[in-house]
Amino acid sequence: MLFGLLVFAGCKPNEPEPPDRPTVSATPYNLVIPPLFPPMDIPADNPLTVEGIELGRYLFWEKKLSADGTQSCGSCHLPEHGFSDPNQFSVGITGAVGTRQSMALVNLGWAYNYFWDGRAPSLEVQVLEPIINPIEMNNTWENALDALRADPLYPPLFEAAYGSPVITQDLAAKAMASFLRTMISANSKFDRERAGTYTFTPLEEAGFNLFLTEGGTNPNTGQPWGGADCFHCHGPAGMQMGDYLMHNNGLDAEFSADPGLAGVTGNPLDSGKFKTTSLRNIELTAPYMHDGRFATLNEVIAHYNTGGQISTTIDPFMEAAGGGLFLDEVDELALIAFLKTLTDTSFINNPAFSDPH
Numbered sequence: 001m002l003f004g005l006l007v008f009a010g011c012k013p014n015e016p017e018p019p020d021r022p023t024v025s026a027t028p029y030n031l032v033i034p035p036l037f038p039p040m041d042i043p044a045d046n047p048l049t050v051e052g053i054e055l056g057r058y059l060f061w062e063k064k065l066s067a068d069g070t071q072s073c074g075s076c077h078l079p080e081h082g083f084s085d086p087n088q089f090s091v092g093i094t095g096a097v098g099t100r101q102s103m104a105l106v107n108l109g110w111a112y113n114y115f116w117d118g119r120a121p122s123l124e125v126q127v128l129e130p131i132i133n134p135i136e137m138n139n140t141w142e143n144a145l146d147a148l149r150a151d152p153l154y155p156p157l158f159e160a161a162y163g164s165p166v167i168t169q170d171l172a173a174k175a176m177a178s179f180l181r182t183m184i185s186a187n188s189k190f191d192r193e194r195a196g197t198y199t200f201t202p203l204e205e206a207g208f209n210l211f212l213t214e215g216g217t218n219p220n221t222g223q224p225w226g227g228a229d230c231f232h233c234h235g236p237a238g239m240q241m242g243d244y245l246m247h248n249n250g251l252d253a254e255f256s257a258d259p260g261l262a263g264v265t266g267n268p269l270d271s272g273k274f275k276t277t278s279l280r281n282i283e284l285t286a287p288y289m290h291d292g293r294f295a296t297l298n299e300v301i302a303h304y305n306t307g308g309q310i311s312t313t314i315d316p317f318m319e320a321a322g323g324g325l326f327l328d329e330v331d332e333l334a335l336i337a338f339l340k341t342l343t344d345t346s347f348i349n350n351p352a353f354s355d356p357h
């Protein structure tokens with residue numbers, strides 16, 4: 001009660017509550033953290049509410065945010081493809097083609113370093129850029145907001161979420177970020193195996209063992225470790241299947257085409273480093289890598305099996321660099337069988353993430 005009195009006393013008579021956070025009337029969202037997952041770090045100025053998430057869902061699928069009203073965020077993040085784009089590069093409203101593959105949207109509430117080059121520090125910042133990117137939605141935020149204000153659907157949605165029909169860029173970003181945080185995948189065979197309700201097939205079990213085993217050559221014996229060496233960057237700790245850090249995974253020997261993180265920091269030691277994403281729903285999200293160069297999981301495994309391209313910034317975790325992993329065809333089949341256990345069909349078919357328009 002004291003808190004409520006202090007808030008009331010801090011506002012001038014007849015002055016609306018500042019629309020920068022959900023009001024008391026917004027319904028707190030009961031975020032269920034899946035088993036074995038860590039807590040989600042939710043910004044204090046953007047708590048999850050039922051109304052804010054629903055507004056974010058409408059905005060995520062809203063084509064009016066693009067300059068010509070033909071594309072939404074969801075246009076390049078298709079549910080059936082794990083909320084990614086099956087094209088190597090997405091095509092914007094002008095026909096311009098991007099230079100990086102559209103990232104899959106999954107479990108983003110546990111991630112950081114958004115975009116392939118890690119330039120966005122939060123989801124609230126990340127969601128701002130596609131609208132104004134000239135090779136994506138090619139709009140201005142001023143025009144996008146005017147389009148929302150002219151639509152009778154949105155003032156009531158903003159009022160329900162934030163206590164005022166005033167539509168701002170900040171609130172739109174907070175709503176979309178809230179929606180993205182609810183896009184949680186945690187019902188794959190892998191999750192059920194961890195929970196003790198599913199048993200891996202022998203092939204899946206063999207693949208998981210390869211996934212968790214060192215690769216390359218044992219420097220003490222000179223013999224192959226025998227593993228696929230995936231766990232360093234995609235380990236199951238925290239159930240994320242990706243560390244979200246910036247790594248150079250040996251795709252190239254030089255980086256003039258795309259410097260990755262170095263293009264953000266200006267530091268040559270960051271050349272060729274890109275965000276390591278989650279492997280969840282990897283079966284659905286081809287093509288792979290930041291530039292979509294690999295069309296299949298077989299091609300991805302072949303890349304790591306050869307050891308990758310040596311460079312001055314190659315990650316220390318690429319322990320098989322220059323030598324290879326020594327995986328054979330049976331190992332490859334087993335590894336792919338395990339990777340497919342990360343597919344969560346209930347996630348891609350969840351009506352809470354579907355287009356509400």
